[in-house]
Amino acid sequence: MENKENKEVTRRKFMRDSAMVAAGLGSIIAGCKGKEEEKEPNTVESDAPKTPEKEEDPQVAKKADDINVALIGLGVQCGRLMEAILGSKAAQKKGIEGIRFKAVCDIFPYRLKLISGRLKRVVKHDANPYENYEEMLAKEKDLDAVIIATPDWLHARMTIASLKAGLHVYCEKEMSNNLEEARKMVQTARETGKLLQIGHQRRSNPRYQVAEKLIQEHRLLGKLLNINAQWNRSVEKHKTPLPNKKIWMDEAALKRQGYGSMNELVNWRWYKKFGGGPLGDLGSHQIDIFNWFLGNVKPGSVLASGSNDYYKYEHNENVMAIYEYKTEEGSVRAFYQVLNTTGWGTYGTYYETFMGEVGSLLISENVWGEGKNIGWVFLEEYAAQDATVTKRWNDCIRNKLIAGEYVMPKETKDQSVLKIGASVPDRKAFRYHPLLQECTELVHQPHLQNFFDAIRVKARLNCPGEVGYETAVAVLKANEAIKEGKKINFKSEEFEV
Amino acid sequence: MKKRIDRRQFLRSTAAVGASLYLSPSALGQSGGSKSDNINVALLGAGAQGQVLMNAILKMGKNSGIRFKAVCDIWTAYNQRRVSRILKAYRHEHNTYVDYREMLDKEKDLDAVIIATPDFWHAEHTVACLKAGLHVYCEKEMSNTLEGARKMVEAAREAGKLLQIGHQRRSNPRYIYCYEKLIKEARLLNRITTVNGQWNRSKAACEDLGWGGEKYAIDGESLAKYGFKSMKQFRNWRWYKGLGGGPIVDLGSHQIDIYNWFLGAQPRSVIASGGTDYWEGHEWYDNVMAIYEYETEQGVVRAFYQTLTTNSSQGYFETFMGDEGTLVISEASSRGSVYRESWVKEDKWDKWVKKGYLKKEQGKDPSAGSSAAVDVRDTVPAAKYGLPVTMDKPFHQPHIENFFDAIRGRTKLNCPAEIGYETAVTVLKVNEAVEAARKLDFKPEEFA
Numbered sequence: 001m002e003n004k005e006n007k008e009v010t011r012r013k014f015m016r017d018s019a020m021v022a023a024g025l026g027s028i029i030a031g032c033k034g035k036e037e038e039k040e041p042n043t044v045e046s047d048a049p050k051t052p053e054k055e056e057d058p059q060v061a062k063k064a065d066d067i068n069v070a071l072i073g074l075g076v077q078c079g080r081l082m083e084a085i086l087g088s089k090a091a092q093k094k095g096i097e098g099i100r101f102k103a104v105c106d107i108f109p110y111r112l113k114l115i116s117g118r119l120k121r122v123v124k125h126d127a128n129p130y131e132n133y134e135e136m137l138a139k140e141k142d143l144d145a146v147i148i149a150t151p152d153w154l155h156a157r158m159t160i161a162s163l164k165a166g167l168h169v170y171c172e173k174e175m176s177n178n179l180e181e182a183r184k185m186v187q188t189a190r191e192t193g194k195l196l197q198i199g200h201q202r203r204s205n206p207r208y209q210v211a212e213k214l215i216q217e218h219r220l221l222g223k224l225l226n227i228n229a230q231w232n233r234s235v236e237k238h239k240t241p242l243p244n245k246k247i248w249m250d251e252a253a254l255k256r257q258g259y260g261s262m263n264e265l266v267n268w269r270w271y272k273k274f275g276g277g278p279l280g281d282l283g284s285h286q287i288d289i290f291n292w293f294l295g296n297v298k299p300g301s302v303l304a305s306g307s308n309d310y311y312k313y314e315h316n317e318n319v320m321a322i323y324e325y326k327t328e329e330g331s332v333r334a335f336y337q338v339l340n341t342t343g344w345g346t347y348g349t350y351y352e353t354f355m356g357e358v359g360s361l362l363i364s365e366n367v368w369g370e371g372k373n374i375g376w377v378f379l380e381e382y383a384a385q386d387a388t389v390t391k392r393w394n395d396c397i398r399n400k401l402i403a404g405e406y407v408m409p410k411e412t413k414d415q416s417v418l419k420i421g422a423s424v425p426d427r428k429a430f431r432y433h434p435l436l437q438e439c440t441e442l443v444h445q446p447h448l449q450n451f452f453d454a455i456r457v458k459a460r461l462n463c464p465g466e467v468g469y470e471t472a473v474a475v476l477k478a479n480e481a482i483k484e485g486k487k488i489n490f491k492s493e494e495f496e497v
Numbered sequence: 498m499k500k501r502i503d504r505r506q507f508l509r510s511t512a513a514v515g516a517s518l519y520l521s522p523s524a525l526g527q528s529g530g531s532k533s534d535n536i537n538v539a540l541l542g543a544g545a546q547g548q549v550l551m552n553a554i555l556k557m558g559k560n561s562g563i564r565f566k567a568v569c570d571i572w573t574a575y576n577q578r579r580v581s582r583i584l585k586a587y588r589h590e591h592n593t594y595v596d597y598r599e600m601l602d603k604e605k606d607l608d609a610v611i612i613a614t615p616d617f618w619h620a621e622h623t624v625a626c627l628k629a630g631l632h633v634y635c636e637k638e639m640s641n642t643l644e645g646a647r648k649m650v651e652a653a654r655e656a657g658k659l660l661q662i663g664h665q666r667r668s669n670p671r672y673i674y675c676y677e678k679l680i681k682e683a684r685l686l687n688r689i690t691t692v693n694g695q696w697n698r699s700k701a702a703c704e705d706l707g708w709g710g711e712k713y714a715i716d717g718e719s720l721a722k723y724g725f726k727s728m729k730q731f732r733n734w735r736w737y738k739g740l741g742g743g744p745i746v747d748l749g750s751h752q753i754d755i756y757n758w759f760l761g762a763q764p765r766s767v768i769a770s771g772g773t774d775y776w777e778g779h780e781w782y783d784n785v786m787a788i789y790e791y792e793t794e795q796g797v798v799r800a801f802y803q804t805l806t807t808n809s810s811q812g813y814f815e816t817f818m819g820d821e822g823t824l825v826i827s828e829a830s831s832r833g834s835v836y837r838e839s840w841v842k843e844d845k846w847d848k849w850v851k852k853g854y855l856k857k858e859q860g861k862d863p864s865a866g867s868s869a870a871v872d873v874r875d876t877v878p879a880a881k882y883g884l885p886v887t888m889d890k891p892f893h894q895p896h897i898e899n900f901f902d903a904i905r906g907r908t909k910l911n912c913p914a915e916i917g918y919e920t921a922v923t924v925l926k927v928n929e930a931v932e933a934a935r936k937l938d939f940k941p942e943e944f945a
Contacts, residue, residue: 225774225807226784228695235820236840303768305788305936307797310690310820318690320788320799322770331774335786335803341690342818344836344879346811346825353811357700357775360810378810382701486935487770 065456068143070103072133073150074111084445093442101125103140105133107257110247137165151268152275156181160188168195170451174280175468182472186465186497197461198468200288201447210437211363212293221356227334229352231282234343239267270313277315278338288471290334299323299474301489304481310341321478358383375435402433470495537607539567542614543580550611553894565589569600571723574713601629615734616741620645627656634900636663638746639917646921650914661910662917664754665896674886676759683849686819692756692800693816696748699809706732736779743781744804745927752815754920756800764789766938769930775807787927836879856883919944
């Protein structure tokens with residue numbers, strides 16, 4: 001940013017480009033899906049902006065707060081992060097202003113060429129391609145920040161090297177599959193004085209931020225006692241399809257990078273040496289929210305069960321865990337489930353539910369149906385008679401944090417309740433208040449925006465290394481609990497670096 | 498009554514000829530309420546649950562052939578009086594008792610007893626009734642101890658009498674349909690890997706029960722005689738160790754019983770967490786979460802169960818998740834849907850829709866909705882299907898009918914003692930697992 005010159009793309013032009021991302025980004029993202037690799041070369045050209053570029057205005061220099069970024073790891077997750085930064089016409093989403101990709105790095109030459117080529121052609125970011133991140137850090141003298149979306153086992157070494165090179169780092173979760181290395185990441189951020197944001201993006205999602213306030217500040221649920229969250233992934237989504245064999249890396253090259261096969265590279269998440277398994281990949285997003293919504297309380301213990309007999313991969317495909325928390329108000333019990341064999345649970349694919357003595361909150365990052373995020377708060381019927389409770393709820397309705405009561409139409413007429421003999425009354429019509437705060441951006445964008453704002457000293461990080469570390473401790477311990485077959489207690493100092 | 502002989506004759510004849518030929522109502526004397534078809538019952542335990550069962554029986558109508566002949570309850574000032582009044586109103590001539598032994602001594606005309614006393618009394622009451630030559634419908638949990646439950650199974654075998662345990666979902670047509678047709682025959686879920694069940698009650702529904710003041714109180718001596726330290730304990734026995742098992746047993750056993758049934762297996766292990774987090778003075782856990790592991794023929798199944806006494810937002814339901822579909826079912830008729838996984842071809846399920854096994858839900862197929870911003874790995878919403886079966890009776894009625902039909906020799910019990918025992922083994926272990934704070938294994942022989 002400051003002290004950086006020779007920016008070949010002006011800010012104004014950049015903004016023009018972002019507006020045009022539209023056409024091109026679709027194809028960049030498509031490149032991250034793996035299966036569609038073969039078709040891509042044909043679509044790129046037709047997707048490129050057709051309007052001729054206007055002359056750059058040489059009077060407009062690079063703004064002091066433009067940020068030069070390198071991206072390490074050009075796989076599936078990179079697609080989401082790039083889309084969040086550059087915007088997407090398909091999703092009608094704007095990008096983040098003032099971000100320039102200056103370098104991209106991946107060990108897979110095909111991806112490297114593809115992504116760097118597209119960045120150049122479609123959004124005119126002249127990002128230099130590197131296969132080796134150390135070489136990139138040595139040669140690129142113009143960088144401000146690095147975004148790391150490589151397999152978990154590489155996070156620590158890449159983050160530490162980038163921080164030591166004087167760069168701010170946005171590192172995807174899980175911050176590491178090894179707690180000792182995660183700890184070193186936090187220490188290095190402290191030593192270098194550089195920012196380290198961990199990619200638990202719900203922390204910056206405005207919908208989640210309001211939900212946290214509804215619980216902690218507005219106390220809509222009263223005393224919180226239980227949490228139930230799940231991420232259910234279907235059979236078809238459980239792994240990334242391998243690209244066309246023609247573009248595979250050869251075995252020797254894979255071996256040099258630590259991978260035994262192309263599948264190990266593409267589906268690294270299923271291998272113990274590379275990642276933390278579904279619990280780390282999916283669970284850590286949601287278990288992170290437990291800690292946050294409870295007022296930054298860390299779990300006291302965990303019990304867990306998991307198995308891998310469906311796919312017979314190294315990691316368990318299905319895991320259930322029960323965390324126990326002690327808050328100032330008492331005990332909280334939290335259930336978590338991650339599946340890779342079924343995509344549809346009782347309330348949908350993935351969601352978190354918080355249950356207190358006077359109310360409940362259900363929230364999801366997911367978007368479906370008519371583009372609405374699911375999310376509601378529910379008031380216990382008996383509590384609706386309590387004036388202090390209803391005042392809190394009415395204040396939130398007035399302040400447009402939640403909508404007024406909505407009565408869900410009953411699906412079937414209840415025929416079980418009769419004049420005589422109604423044993424257990426049937427569920428009454430379900431009444432709830434929809435959450436009103438939407439996340440209109442692509443889900444990763446607010447978190448990246450927060451990172452860039454923090455670099456610009458306009459905000460504090462929503463998920464600094466320390467928070468990411470606490471979550472990693474909570475999550476990785478569940479794998480241990482499965483192995484041990486018993487309740488594992490956390491010591492409070494385990495969460496500290 | 499004549500029908501004990503009738504039943505024996507019936508069984509002999511059906512064995513010789515083949516049951517199906519004889520299952521027409523006229524052959525069974527169902528028409529006109531033939532005298533030989535009448536069943537004389539006693540209600541032992543006339544509290545809230547006893548009244549639920551009594552109401553379900555009364556709902557069967559005056560031609561049901563069921564006659565209440567006796568009511569036994571130690572709370573004469575309320576339970577006994579109330580139930581007696583209702584039965585009189587329905588013209589059931591009956592005697593009232595405080596002591597069940599006296600009832601068994603004096604009532605020589607009984608065929609069956611409905612037992613709805615606190616769990617810790619079940620074994621003694623059931624065994625005595627069976628020994629007195631009576632068929633027994635006993636509420637779940639069949640006992641608060643496995644030792645007691647085992648004695649009940651043995652007593653039923655020795656007496657050659659029927660013992661039905663009150664897991665009434667076993668006779669609910671919606672549940673039978675889901676299991677027989679959707680899971681077993683159509684195999685809509687394909688391989689089941691996961692179960693989620695919950696029963697969530699609001700704080701308001703779990704406040705301690707009172708007894709209407711001193712004028713209704715049972716005297717201390719009588720309470721002590723029947724195993725209670727106080728009126729509070731008598732009214733809220735479910736919360737006390739040695740008397741009941743807490744919500745995991747009261748509520749959980751209904752649903753965990755369904756896990757075993759639908760999976761066709763017993764669990765191999767359980768881990769659990771629970772606490773007396775909220776309610777003052779309760780001995781059993783307010784809120785419990787448990788995770789079972791099953792080893793079925795198809796592979797490992799993991800089954801979660803949660804019961805809460807502080808929040809009702811999610812109600813009660815059981816969800817069975819397979820690699821091709823998900824079934825959400827509840828005793829409450831407002832829930833009952835099957836979801837097709839988005840990767841499973843619609844044709845595959847259309848076949849069953851055409852056969853009438855499923856109803857396509859009205860309205861928009863969620864998978865047709867816009868999903869512009871959906872993440873690459875996100876699962877698109879599953880298509881939803883409804884059940885074609887409704888349940889138009891009080892929840893307990895079909896299970897009681899099954900019991901009476903079995904007494905009449907027309908059918909087999911849907912939940913005989915052996916099944917109730919397996920469920921008790923499955924459920925009671927949760928409280929043990931909370932205490933142990935580690936995974937507890939079940940040995941196959943524990944269920945036998």
